Amino acid sequence: MSKRTIVYIDGFNLYYGLLRHAPAYKWLDLRKLSQMLVAAENDIVAVKYFTARVNYDPKKPSSKEHQEIYLRALQVLGTVEITEGYYQRQDAKMPFRFEPCKSCRPYADVIRIEEKRSDVNLATAMMADLHEDKADSFIVISGDADLIAPIDYIRKSGGRNVVVFNPHPSISGDLRKHATYYRNIPRDLPARCQLPDEIPYGKRGDRFIHRPPAWA
Numbered sequence: 001m002s003k004r005t006i007v008y009i010d011g012f013n014l015y016y017g018l019l020r021h022a023p024a025y026k027w028l029d030l031r032k033l034s035q036m037l038v039a040a041e042n043d044i045v046a047v048k049y050f051t052a053r054v055n056y057d058p059k060k061p062s063s064k065e066h067q068e069i070y071l072r073a074l075q076v077l078g079t080v081e082i083t084e085g086y087y088q089r090q091d092a093k094m095p096f097r098f099e100p101c102k103s104c105r106p107y108a109d110v111i112r113i114e115e116k117r118s119d120v121n122l123a124t125a126m127m128a129d130l131h132e133d134k135a136d137s138f139i140v141i142s143g144d145a146d147l148i149a150p151i152d153y154i155r156k157s158g159g160r161n162v163v164v165f166n167p168h169p170s171i172s173g174d175l176r177k178h179a180t181y182y183r184n185i186p187r188d189l190p191a192r193c194q195l196p197d198e199i200p201y202g203k204r205g206d207r208f209i210h211r212p213p214a215w216a
Helices: 011-019 030-037 063-077 118-131 145-156 173-178
Strands: 003-010 042-051 081-084 086-095 107-116 137-141 161-166 181-184 198-201 207-210
Touching (some): 003 011, 063 081, 063 198, 063 207, 118 145, 137 145, 145 161, 161 173
Parallel strands (some): 003 042, 161 181
């Protein structure tokens, strides 16, 4: 018997763990990636993607536009459900990596950009899907140990399997300990899970969303 399976993707973790330094992989087909990761007996009933739209950065002026193109492509294809959080800018002080001179301040003024709500949105969606009995198996693509609490609840109180695929190369001992099954995503897998370079849309299908050249 096939298992009703929902895949929950932490977009922030996926990007920084697997895609940040691999522009050729960023045009990622999230449903195909999910299908490649799960066992054959899993019937994927939904792929849920949790992300936030980046703010304009003069140092990376194309980042915002490229992300908007990508999210538009996912929306047109309709193969994933997108839930958005937001980015928050915060002024902060951070110590220098190397010891500064005696007359220097021991810290530098920096601007930190933090993604808000995505991990909470993901955890909330998992809990809601459990209580509405929408899935037999829960697949989490993230390396965020903050998700241990909902993972534990779904396993112990819900009696369901929770499988974690970590997009980072390092091993998360906490996630591995609490998940039913844990594995790091193979680094070469995104290369085999790319969207078509052109995605038609519109009533006649004569308009196209194109893969950003920088992601080719």
